[in-house]
Amino acid sequence: MPESVENIAANLHPLERKLLPHVGQKSSFADIVKKSGMQEVEVMRGLQWLQNKQLIQIYQDLEEQAMLGELGQKYRQEKLPERKFLDALAKEKTLPVSAIAARAHLDINETNTVMGKLKMASFITINKTDKGVTVALTKDGENFLRKPLPAEQLLSKEFPVPVASLNHEEKEIVQALQKRKDIITIDLVKNISASILPLGKNVASNSAFATTSMDALTPKILQTGEWKNKIFRRYDTTINVPKIFAGKHQHYRRFLDSIREKFISLGFTEMTGPIVETDFWDMDALYMPQFHSARDIHDAYFVKEPKRGELDEHFVKKVKQMHEGGGAGSTGWQYAFNEGMTRRVLLRTQATACSSRMLASKNLKIPGKYFGIARCFRKDVIDATHLADFHQTEGIIVEEGLTLRHLFGLLRLFAKEFAGTDEIKLVPGYFPFTEPSVELYAKHPVLGWVELGGAGIFRSEVVAPLLGKDISVIAWGIGIDRIGMFKLGLSDVRDLFSHDLNVLRNAKVI
Amino acid sequence: MPVITFSKKDFDELLGKKLTPNELRDLLDYAKAELEHAEGDTISVKYNDTNQPYLWCPEGLALLLRGILGKETGLPKISTTKTDKAILVDKTVKTIRPYIAGFIAKGPPLTEYLLKLFIQLQEKLADSYGRHREYVSLGLYPADKITWPATYKAVKPDTVKFMPLDVDKDMTLNQILEHHPKGKEYGWILAKHKQHPLLVDAKGAILSYPPIINSQTTGRLTVGEKTILIEATGTSKTSVELCAVIFAYALAARGYTIHALTVKDEKPHQCPNVQPAENPLDATLVAKRLGLDLTQKDIEKHLKRFRYGYDGKNVQVPPYRQDIMHAYDIIEDIGIAYGYNNIKPLAIHTHTRGASLPDVPLLNALRDLCVGLGCQEVFSQILSNPEVLYNNMNVAREDFIEIENYTSATYSCVRSWILPILLSMLAQNRKAEAPYKVFEEGLVTVRDGKNYHDEHHVAVTLSHAEANFTQIKQFAEHLIRQIGKEYTAKEDNHPSFIPGRCGALWIGKHKVAFFGELHPAVLEKFNIDMPTVGLELNVSVLQ
Structure with missing residues (x-):
């Protein structure tokens, strides 16, 4: 149902209300701007809205307009060469061309052009004598010493000039000036105008048009109670409004926060360790032999200064003994343990370094459950699936009597908690510090079997030197960056650390 | 992680069963391996366990899987024949590369396929198990040309000449290290030694220059050969002997007979030693x-x-299993054979109370306050570079944690503060819609001489046409006030900021935060053309 005239009139925007009276038949845009005293952008916007409501019709006509060229501008400010030429003759009436040119500051080209024009108009006569060419002013010419030339009259108009508004003579002058360089050009210009439509006239004459509806609600309106006798202008509530960029937590940090919460709710206590580690806590304490090929996948970044870190000699002695000669039921690796190498300073390659520190800590509680979300570093070429800087989530459960069955129970729980699935596959794995070792796969509805992490029971060779006794320690690690990518719907691991503000602002809140 | 490639058809024959790809995939779990690639008859297998090198050949893999399938169980035995041939180990190698193992195999003429497999095994053992030949390297030779006994000794590298593989002229050891591709690749292993190892026969013919290269004349194994010498040299006796045993089992599976050599070192012994080890197993x-x-x-x-093998009390461990260090290593294999997916999981019922690290509530409170102030949180990599952290910030480089073996100059050190990282991010977002208000809470590592420690920092940058000192001071004071701390505001003169427009908040004798209007010279270095204020807060001193 079409809106009533009264409704339309009542709900006009202030811009529209201000504009409508200035729209007549084919009122030009410039005219409306002038009369309404509004800015061009406001007028354009308002006209568009009025047209949308079918109150007016906007026209965009193409029109020929005479524009001033660079020389044209100059001549308007200074003088036409014709004028300079005539002025030079004003006193003597007859002079040699060279004298005129010198006095009028005209070059040869200008002099010749101007002479031709003035002769054609019968303002001068040209006489060739033995002494050279002389020019004499005619009667007509003398008349024009005191009144403007037709070309001067034309140039004094306000430009651009619609060609249609020129009379026959003026058009001829324009044509003549067009032939001379850079004085006048004719351009096709889009000319905007608007006409009021019958509905517009009705709206403008409706009583609701005159009674101004309330626009923005202000404290003053509330204080004075002014609103009581008025109606509020209706807004277009479906209109597009600009986006706001408010404060927001980073998407991956929020995810990691949720992981922390989850572990705490499962009874785990958070543990940590330094970013800059020693070979000892990162690998040796985990019974990774110093010469072993398992170290190849732990391509560590070594630190330039200091090269050697401080260690607790008690633990160095115990670990060294285990590597060299064994103990706790083990033969040991049986090689000469290098104490220099164990002090090497590197960037932590695995979160298991936090576990080895925790096992050796005075604060360790038995039974105890611990987890750590740790930044780790490995020498890797950075691409969509690898970062030199990444996270691992690791943990241990220290309790007498835990077996592989308990480990499997824990992994089942993790698959449920972190991947939301009951469908898991346990595959024999290999980690230098656990025996038995297992890899956990979970069924992803789209991706199929996805590796969630690795786990095992710490070797006696790890536990005995650090804890002073050999009891069951379940250890596990989850590739948290990958799970985060799934949850956040990312395919490039670099997006976890994105520095693109648009990515950060538009990232889904989970 | 080692990957080996072989023929599926050949493998089926070794196994005595034609496997479907899925059956193979499932069976590989028992070897802690996965099917890397399969195309036509060619399959590639990747091993996750770097500790069981006997599996790195189709013969070894089939040995295990025949047991799993029940086709042939128990201890696999091979027999060796004694010979009067020997390798004499000279004392000169003792401090360089002291151990050698070796034996001779006789059998059908070598096929191209088998030659390829043996070279593959040789390379995997030397590369992965021997860590790029540093700890173990192996050589294969046609054995007929050798005059026994051979001698393993060390010589000065400029005194000896021979023709290495793939070259047609004699070279000294020094020349090989300098010019031969293998010398260039593996020379570092011998770099610190004045004398280098050499294997020569009784007539003085050079067989090889371990661990670099074999001789072209006496050390090139070719198709059709029926008698092969296999040797391994290295830094550990167990490792070289293990490699010999693995090769002996692989060759035996191909119908070769194994002929032992006597290695005459301080304790002369027969090689290979294929006796199983006896380990008692406590069933509890x-x-x-x-x-x-x-x-x-x-x-x-x-x-x-x-x-x-098992007699109810003792376990006989096959000689190719040197990874058995503890009863639990054997017990894991019992679990794997039982089938991980047949093991019923048990819940852990012990109650423990969970807790975050003590500093987490404060860090989270600060993060929430920053978000409340309209900032977008950022999470960056911890690795950065001195250009961004110090040069661009007009800060003299002090001690920081620099990486010696970095792969990319962009990530060549650990950050010691966060503000520069937010500025470099700003430079990447010049086209993003205003306002630019970001913060990051995270770890940094601070070094002072030999000492270093991690700190938690919060950094903030506000960048817009009207950004000014007041706004960032308000921000800083808000954070400290909201967490209930009393502070003193003092002037600061940090070189990244405009002089006279940099302040600091102090709690007692600790500077907790500094902030101000970033100096145009700093902004210019980051290519930022918008007034920007920044703040760096050290949370660790608040605790």
Whole structure:
């Protein structure tokens, strides 16, 4: 149902209300701007809205307009060469061309052009004598010493000039000036105008048009109670409004926060360790032999200064003994343990370094459950699936009597908690510090079997030197960056650390 | 992680069963391996366990899987024949590369396929197990040309000349290290030694220059050869002998007979030694580790499927298993043979109270306050570079944690503060819609001489046409006030900021935060053309 005239009139925007009276038949845009005293952008916007409501019709006509060229501008400010030429003759009436040119500051080209024009108009006569060419002013010419030339009259108009508004003579002058360089050009210009439509006239004459509806609600309106006798202008509530960029937590940090919460709710206590580690806590304490090929996948970044870190000699002695000669039921690796190498300073390659520190800590509680979300570093070429800087989530459960069955129970729980699935596959794995070792796969509805992490029971060779006794320690690690990518719907691991503000602002809140 | 490639058809024959790709995939779990690639008859297998090198050839893999399938269980035995041939080990190698193992295999003429497989095994053992030949390297030779006994000794590298593989002229050892591709690749292993190892025969013919290269004349194994010498040199006796044993089992599986050599070092011994090791197994440990209540018979069944011998008390460990250091290593194999997916999981019922690290609530409070102030949180990599952290910030480089072996100059050190990282991010977002208000809470590492420690920092940058000192001071004071701390505001003169427009908040004798209007010279270095204010807060001193 079409809106009533009264409704339309009542709900006009202030811009529209201000504009409508200035729209007549084919009122030009410039005219409306002038009369309404509004800015061009406001007028354009308002006209568009009025047209949308079918109150007016906007026209965009193409029109020929005479524009001033660079020389044209100059001549308007200074003088036409014709004028300079005539002025030079004003006193003597007859002079040699060279004298005129010198006095009028005209070059040869200008002099010749101007002479031709003035002769054609019968303002001068040209006489060739033995002494050279002389020019004499005619009667007509003398008349024009005191009144403007037709070309001067034309140039004094306000430009651009619609060609249609020129009379026959003026058009001829324009044509003549067009032939001379850079004085006048004719351009096709889009000319905007608007006409009021019958509905517009009705709206403008409706009583609701005159009674101004309330626009923005202000404290003053509330204080004075002014609103009581008025109606509020209706807004277009479906209109597009600009986006706001408010404060927001980073998407991956929020995810990691949720992981922390989850572990705490499962009874785990958070543990940590330094970013800059020693070979000892990162690998040796985990019974990774110093010469072993398992170290190849732990391509560590070594630190330039200091090269050697401080260690607790008690633990160095115990670990060294285990590597060299064994103990706790083990033969040991049986090689000469290098104490220099164990002090090497590197960037932590695995979160298991936090576990080895925790096992050796005075604060360790038995039974105890611990987890750590740790930044780790490995020498890797950075691409969509690898970062030199990444996270691992690791943990241990220290309790007498835990077996592989308990480990499997824990992994089942993790698959449920972190991947939301009951469908898991346990595959024999290999980690230098656990025996038995297992890899956990979970069924992803789209991706199929996805590796969630690795786990095992710490070797006696790890536990005995650090804890002073050999009891069951379940250890596990989850590739948290990958799970985060799934949850956040990312395919490039670099997006976890994105520095693109648009990515950060538009990232889904989970 | 080693990857080996072989023929599927050949493998089926070794196994005695034609496997479907899915059956193979499932079986590989028992070897801690996965199917990397399969195309036509060619398959590639990747091993996750770097500790069981006997599996890195189709013969070894088939040995295990025949047991798992029940086709042939228990300890696999091979026999060796004694010979009067020997390798004499000279004292000169003792401090360089002291150990050597070797034997001779005789059998059918070598096919191209088998030659390829043996070279593959040789390379995997030297590369992965021997860590790029540093700890172990191996050589294969046609054995007929050798005059026994051979001698393993060390010589000065400029005194000896021979023709290495793939070259047609004699070269000294020094020339090989300098010019031969293998010399260039592996020369570092010998770099610190004045004398270098050499294997020569009784007539003085040079067989090889371990661990660099074999001789072209006496050390090139070719198709059709029936008698092969296999040797391994290295830094550990166990490792070189293990490699010999693995090769002996692989060759035996191909119908070769194994002829032992006497290695005459301080304790002359026969090589290869294929005697199993005897390990007592306490059955209660099985239940303790696996949680499975297995009968003696079950244990025996699973052990034998994994190719162990078992007499009810002792486990006979095959000689190619040098990874057995503890009873739990054997017990894991019992668990694997039992089948991980057949093991019933048990819940852990012990109640423990969970807790975050003590500093987490404060860090989260600060993060929430920053978000409340309209900032977008950022999470960056911790690795950065001195250009961004110091040069661009007009800060003299002090001690920081620099990476010696970095792969990319962009990530060549650990950050010691966060503000520069937010500025470099700003430079990347010049086209993003205003306002630019970001913060990051995270770890940094601060170094002072030999000492270093991690700190938690919060950094903030506000960048817009009207950004000014007041706004960032308000921000800083808001954070400290909201967490209930009393502070003193002082002037600061940090070189990244405009002089006279940099302030700091102090709690007692600790500077907690500094902030101000970033100096145009700093902004210019980051290519930022918008007034920007910044703040760096050290949370660690608040605790």
